Every structure is written in structure tokens, then in C-alpha cells.
Amino acid sequence: MTTKILAIDTATENCSVALLHGDKIYARSEVAPRDHxxxxxxxxxxxxxxxxxxxxxxxALAFGRGPGSFTGVRIGIGIAQGLGFGADLPMIGVSTLKAMAQGTYRKHGQQNVACAIDARMSEVYWGRFVRDENGDWSETEPECVIPPQDLSQLLTPSSASWISAGTGWQAYKEQLAELDLEISPGEVLYPEAQDMAFLAQFEWQKGNTVSAEEASPVYLRDKVAWKKLPGRE
Incomplete structure (x- = not known):
């Protein structure tokens, strides 16, 4: 029996939807910050x-659980919940950072990925991932939101080569260049629903699903819910 998972993500400037049906993927994606x-x-x-x-x-129905824009994450989860309620589907939240790691592997074949999304407010959403033998990913350190100049205090020492993903690398180019990591530039700027659908398979196989009413976001910086400045979503 082939697995059929629909994935939705609006957590960043990119809006994407994908349907995984066995080994086939049907995907749509568009960078449309105001039109999710x-x-x-x-x-x-x-x-x-x-x-x-x-x-x-x-x-099942997978959704980008964040981190990302507070408004974008909320839109994506709200729409996913509506579809999940209507069709009585179990739901699977997928990290936007881990999805970028998978997208980088899909495009470059790289298995060590350092992800940084521009979180505004002089911070980045950070996650570093290593690909497992089964195709899933393990975190090198927990996902976090942090000023890029403070990242060096958090990093686990590594002699491996890494590839970058995400908008944070350009937004904070000078600060992130100071990290004691061997980094090569990658092409992936945003998460894609097709990579979330792929990753959701692992959670589906392990039974890690929730009901639509239990679907919840991961903002990392919860204070953005009340400290939202003009132009800083």
C-alpha cells in the first residue's frame, strides 16, 4: 500500500504545496510573500x-510547523487544520529548517547542512542537520532563534564540511562568516512542501501524528506574537 501525504507550507516568503503518492511527487511552489x-x-x-x-x-496531511514568519506559520497551520478537520486526516508537523536540509540533499546531494533563516530583529532561526542512513535527519544542536554573533557559543565542534541553506546567510553574511565551520554556499533559500512530504513519511511510519485540533506551531521566538513591529514578520 503506497503512502499518500499532502504537505502545505507558508512559513516563509515561499508558498508551496506537494502531494506524495508512493514514489511520485506532485508539487507547486511560488515565492509570494503577501499572497499565501x-x-x-x-x-x-x-x-x-x-x-x-x-x-x-x-x-495524512503534513504542514510546515515553523520556525518562520509568525503570520506565515499561522496561515499554513490554519489552512492545514481546516483541510484536516474536513477530511478527518491525521496531521504531521515538519520543521522548516529540516525541510531545507532535505531540499539541499535533493539538489546537491550534501549530507551536512547548516540552515539559517532570517528571523528579523537581528536574529536567525538556526538548525544544523546530518543525514541518517535511512534518509531522515538528526540535529547537531537544537533548533533555536539567536543573534548570529552569539552562535559560536552554541555550536558543537565539527571538522566536517557543511553547506549553507536559508536566507540568514545573506542577511547576516559578515557575522556568520565568523563561525568556526567549513561552509560552502548552497542554493536553497526556502523550505519546500515536497521535502516536507518526504520527511513526513518517517513520522507516519513511526505513528507520530496528531489530530487536526492538536496541530501546533513552533515559533522558537514566542514573543513575536505580541512584539510584532511594522515590516518585521
Whole structure:
């Protein structure tokens, strides 16, 4: 029996939807910072039609749980919950940072990925991942939100070569260049739903799902819920 997982992500400037059906992937993606609410449901309809499936045919619904824009994470989870409630689907939250690691492997074949998303407020959302033999990823240190100049105090020493992913590397180029890591530049700037769908398979196989009402975000910086400045989402 093939696994059928729909994934939705609006946690960053990128809006993406993907449907994994066995070894086939049907995906839509567009960088549209202000139009997530307009784009995401038509994308869902498109991938379902392309695959010849209805929501009720799916096994699970994956969503980008963050970290990312407070508004973007909230939009994605809200839409995913609505679909999950309607079709009575179990849900799987996937880290946006881990999804970028998987996207980097998909594009470059690299298995050590250092991810940094521009979190505004002079901080980055940080996560460093190593690919496991089964295709899943392990964290080198816990995901966090941190001023880039403070990262050196957090890092686990490593002699491995790493590839970068995320918008933080350009936003804080000078500060991150000071890290004691061998880093080569990568092409991945944003998470993609197709990588979330792939990663969600591992959680599905382990039974790590929640109901739609239990689906919850990971903001890392909870204070953005009340300290939201103009232009700083």
C-alpha cells in the first residue's frame, strides 16, 4: 500500500504545496510573500487533480510547523487544520529548517547542512542537520532563534564540511562568516512542501501524528506574537 501525504507550507516568503503518492511527487511552489492565503488552496486543488485523488483518499496531511514568519506559520497551520478537520486526516508537523536540509540533499546531494533563516530583529532561526542512513535527519544542536554573533557559543565542534541553506546567510553574511565551520554556499533559500512530504513519511511510519485540533506551531521566538513591529514578520 503506497503512502499518500499532502504537505502545505507558508512559513516563509515561499508558498508551496506537494502531494506524495508512493514514489511520485506532485508539487507547486511560488515565492509570494503577501499572497499565501490566495495561492495555497488553488495549489492544493491542482496537485490533487493532477494525482487523481481526493482529500479523503489521503493517509495524512503534513504542514510546515515553523520556525518562520509568525503570520506565515499561522496561515499554513490554519489552512492545514481546516483541510484536516474536513477530511478527518491525521496531521504531521515538519520543521522548516529540516525541510531545507532535505531540499539541499535533493539538489546537491550534501549530507551536512547548516540552515539559517532570517528571523528579523537581528536574529536567525538556526538548525544544523546530518543525514541518517535511512534518509531522515538528526540535529547537531537544537533548533533555536539567536543573534548570529552569539552562535559560536552554541555550536558543537565539527571538522566536517557543511553547506549553507536559508536566507540568514545573506542577511547576516559578515557575522556568520565568523563561525568556526567549513561552509560552502548552497542554493536553497526556502523550505519546500515536497521535502516536507518526504520527511513526513518517517513520522507516519513511526505513528507520530496528531489530530487536526492538536496541530501546533513552533515559533522558537514566542514573543513575536505580541512584539510584532511594522515590516518585521
Amino acid at each position: 492565503t490566495k495561492k495555497v488552496l488553488p495549489m492544493v486543488d491542482e496537485v490533487l487533480k493532477e494525482a487523481g485523488l481526493a482529500l479523503a483518499d489521503l493517509d
